[in-house]
Amino acid sequence: MSRSIDLAVIPGDGIGQEVVAQGLKVLNAVLPADVKLETKEYDLGARRWHRTGETLPDAELDALKTHDAILLGAIGDPSVPSGVLERGLLLKLRFAFDHFINLRPSKLFPNTATPLAGRPDIDFVVVREGTEGPYTGNGGSLRTGTPAEVATEVSVNTAYGVERVVRDAFARAQARPRKKLTLVHKNNVLVFAGHLWKNIFDTVAKEYPDVTTDYLHVDAATIFFVTQPERFDVIVTDNLFGDILTDLAAAVTGGIGLAASGNINPTGAFPSMFEPVHGSAPDIAGQGKADPTATVLSVALLLRHLGYEAEAARIEDAVQADLAARDGSARTTDEIGDALAVRVSG
Amino acid sequence: MSRSIDLAVIPGDGIGQEVVAQGLKVLNAVLPADVKLETKEYDLGARRWHRTGETLPDAELDALKTHDAILLGAIGDPSVPSGVLERGLLLKLRFAFDHFINLRPSKLFPNTATPLAGRPDIDFVVVREGTEGPYTGNGGSLRTGTPAEVATEVSVNTAYGVERVVRDAFARAQARPRKKLTLVHKNNVLVFAGHLWKNIFDTVAKEYPDVTTDYLHVDAATIFFVTQPERFDVIVTDNLFGDILTDLAAAVTGGIGLAASGNINPTGAFPSMFEPVHGSAPDIAGQGKADPTATVLSVALLLRHLGYEAEAARIEDAVQADLAARDGSARTTDEIGDALAVRVSG
Ligand SMILES: CC(C)[C@H](C(=O)O)[C@@H](O)C(=O)O
Ligand SMILES: CC(C)[C@H](C(=O)O)[C@@H](O)C(=O)O
Numbered sequence: 001m002s003r004s005i006d007l008a009v010i011p012g013d014g015i016g017q018e019v020v021a022q023g024l025k026v027l028n029a030v031l032p033a034d035v036k037l038e039t040k041e042y043d044l045g046a047r048r049w050h051r052t053g054e055t056l057p058d059a060e061l062d063a064l065k066t067h068d069a070i071l072l073g074a075i076g077d078p079s080v081p082s083g084v085l086e087r088g089l090l091l092k093l094r095f096a097f098d099h100f101i102n103l104r105p106s107k108l109f110p111n112t113a114t115p116l117a118g119r120p121d122i123d124f125v126v127v128r129e130g131t132e133g134p135y136t137g138n139g140g141s142l143r144t145g146t147p148a149e150v151a152t153e154v155s156v157n158t159a160y161g162v163e164r165v166v167r168d169a170f171a172r173a174q175a176r177p178r179k180k181l182t183l184v185h186k187n188n189v190l191v192f193a194g195h196l197w198k199n200i201f202d203t204v205a206k207e208y209p210d211v212t213t214d215y216l217h218v219d220a221a222t223i224f225f226v227t228q229p230e231r232f233d234v235i236v237t238d239n240l241f242g243d244i245l246t247d248l249a250a251a252v253t254g255g256i257g258l259a260a261s262g263n264i265n266p267t268g269a270f271p272s273m274f275e276p277v278h279g280s281a282p283d284i285a286g287q288g289k290a291d292p293t294a295t296v297l298s299v300a301l302l303l304r305h306l307g308y309e310a311e312a313a314r315i316e317d318a319v320q321a322d323l324a325a326r327d328g329s330a331r332t333t334d335e336i337g338d339a340l341a342v343r344v345s346g
Numbered sequence: 347m348s349r350s351i352d353l354a355v356i357p358g359d360g361i362g363q364e365v366v367a368q369g370l371k372v373l374n375a376v377l378p379a380d381v382k383l384e385t386k387e388y389d390l391g392a393r394r395w396h397r398t399g400e401t402l403p404d405a406e407l408d409a410l411k412t413h414d415a416i417l418l419g420a421i422g423d424p425s426v427p428s429g430v431l432e433r434g435l436l437l438k439l440r441f442a443f444d445h446f447i448n449l450r451p452s453k454l455f456p457n458t459a460t461p462l463a464g465r466p467d468i469d470f471v472v473v474r475e476g477t478e479g480p481y482t483g484n485g486g487s488l489r490t491g492t493p494a495e496v497a498t499e500v501s502v503n504t505a506y507g508v509e510r511v512v513r514d515a516f517a518r519a520q521a522r523p524r525k526k527l528t529l530v531h532k533n534n535v536l537v538f539a540g541h542l543w544k545n546i547f548d549t550v551a552k553e554y555p556d557v558t559t560d561y562l563h564v565d566a567a568t569i570f571f572v573t574q575p576e577r578f579d580v581i582v583t584d585n586l587f588g589d590i591l592t593d594l595a596a597a598v599t600g601g602i603g604l605a606a607s608g609n610i611n612p613t614g615a616f617p618s619m620f621e622p623v624h625g626s627a628p629d630i631a632g633q634g635k636a637d638p639t640a641t642v643l644s645v646a647l648l649l650r651h652l653g654y655e656a657e658a659a660r661i662e663d664a665v666q667a668d669l670a671a672r673d674g675s676a677r678t679t680d681e682i683g684d685a686l687a688v689r690v691s692g
Binding site: 083134141195223244250 | 422428429432433437460461462463464480481485486487489491492493494495496497498499500501502503504505506509532533534535536537538539540541542544545564565566568569571573586589590592593594596597598601602
């Protein structure tokens with residue numbers, strides 16, 4: 001294991017700045033003294049686009065490649081046309097660095113508000129495919145802006161892309177106590193993509209006889225997310241279904257303020273990128289109201305990915321303890337970051 | 347208004363048979379004596395497919411066209427390969443009869459269990475596009491079954507198709523007390539389809555200055571469905587997002603046993619089709635356990651579509667009263683149907 005971490009930091013827009021500062025604070029506090037942490041900040045996002053018109057120039061894409069990992073806050077602002085930063089920066093990074101595993105754990109921590117009555121036990125992880133599906137940018141518009149316009153979006157699914165994410169999900173399921181993997185798709189309507197996913201899922205399943213498997217249509221899955229979330233252990237699904245399900249998962253486990261994610265390239269060919277699931281929340285930006293916990297938990301995923309398992313677990317324990325100790329009084333972004341930094345260095 | 351109803355009935359599979367019987371029972375009970383009801387049953391679904399290999403022969407499609415409306419129970423059985431009956435029967439009907447309005451009201455009735463703590467006020471309707479999006483069957487698979495397979499699904503969106511559903515949704519929003527319409531899409535990623543939807547939505551909005559408008563990405567919408575469902579009045583969205591959101595809506599308003607839907611062609615060129623949102627539930631079929639309320643509420647939508655507003659309202663009031671009077675003891679499918687039939691004829 002390398003005893004140095006060379007981290008690229010993209011604070012981005014809105015609350016991205018504030019939460020990333022806390023993520024770095026906790027990262028510094030948790031790392032043993034002999035681990036050298038180097039960070040380099042990249043000025044990317046809405047301000048940069050307004051100033052220069054650039055989203056992610058090649059030089060910066062190349063520079064980002066040289067780091068061990070990337071920590072990203074949030075991208076997006078209402079002043080930028082929808083899609084410009086998403087496609088030109090966030091998705092560009094996920095695709096350029098082949099982040100085919102979009103890892104999104106969901107856990108209902110103690111003392112955390114959930115909109116669900118009866119507080120079910122929730123502890124599952126969504127393995128969302130990150131480089132295919134309707135996210136590939138394959139689509140177009142004909143006779144744009146006229147009454148005869150036709151706009152298409154193509155979901156692209158390959159055996160290559162599906163197999164690698166399905167294999168990763170089986171391995172993760174096997175490593176967890178319950179060893180259960182649910183494939184979510186919509187193979188009764190999206191029959192071509194659906195059959196590809198299901199066939200590969202069933203084939204790989206034979207190599208994991210100890211993993212219990214299940215299949216749900218995406219519409220039915222949303223029902224179980226609110227009526228019976230305890231039935232899920234590991235979920236594997238496509239890029240768009242994963243996007244939808246993980247926001248819902250965040251909502252039922254106490255809100256998007258706690259949802260962490262990793263855009264992972266398990267081969268190590270490119271740096272993986274860790275970010276909270278939430279957006280830039282311009283309405284509360286700059287007011288110290290943002291909960292940095294999702295970013296701090298993303299730092300835990302980052303550490304685990306780089307081989308710092310003990311430090312990752314220490315962060316997760318600190319979050320758990322911090323949430324359990326909450327008395328309901330409002331804390332600023334900074335105060336939450338401080339409290340977590342104290343706990344991890346304890 | 348015609349004083350006769352010529353109804354096609356497709357009970358379909360599993361609990362479809364049982365719930366449709368109750369729907370017809372209540373329909374018979376609610377209709378004034380001078381309205382002549384004629385029904386013709388069509389044997390379509392899994393059994394038919396097993397027997398003859400047919401899903402929906404042309405002769406039957408032509409015959410179905412001649413009716414005033416269609417009442418459908420549920421289609422699908424695990425013994426039939428996924429997609430065969432969905433594409434070959436259910437979606438074939440929606441597309442052949444140009445059911446471009448898929449209407450799905452969601453209401454949290456009194457005395458009804460919801461998985462949501464705090465019982466928010468829920469009363470919204472989803473206007474789901476029914477003839478485009480990723481449901482068009484445009485897609486394919488290359489090198490099927492090999493490690494080099496590529497499978498695509500194309501979401502097709504036209505100005506023609508989007509404008510008519512958006513107009514319908516604005517008119518519905520304007521007719522409701524709160525006059526609010528939310529467009530749900532994912533225009534930061536699906537930029538071509540998303541811009542088409544958003545542009546048409548914004549253009550039509552100018553004709554409805556008294557309707558408050560809102561836009562949400564589909565992932566964010568799922569969050570609000572569980573944290574703040576009271577914010578919704580009318581929602582307009584594409585075929586796939588509508589599919590996902592209406593199952594979630596059903597779940598938060600007391601379950602799929604209460605969710606009604608209409609596949610409507612407002613031009614009257616073809617018969618509209620009414621069906622519960624739930625599926626054929628083979629696990630509980632034939633046991634008298636299915637709740638026929640969703641089908642009975644679908645009959646109310648059917649009556650409203652045919653101009654029998656008073657009778658539609660009487661059914662909805664009966665359901666409301668029946669749910670309010672529940673004491674928690676289990677009732678059979680038949681008992682619920684009987685209770686509703688008594689209430690509407692009262
Ligand atoms: C901002 C957007 C492009 C992104 C996505 O759709 O993947 C976000 O919703 C997420 O889940 O990370
Ligand atoms: C059965 C299936 C084809 C259908 C759909 O996806 O539309 C169902 O889920 C629905 O919502 O009516």
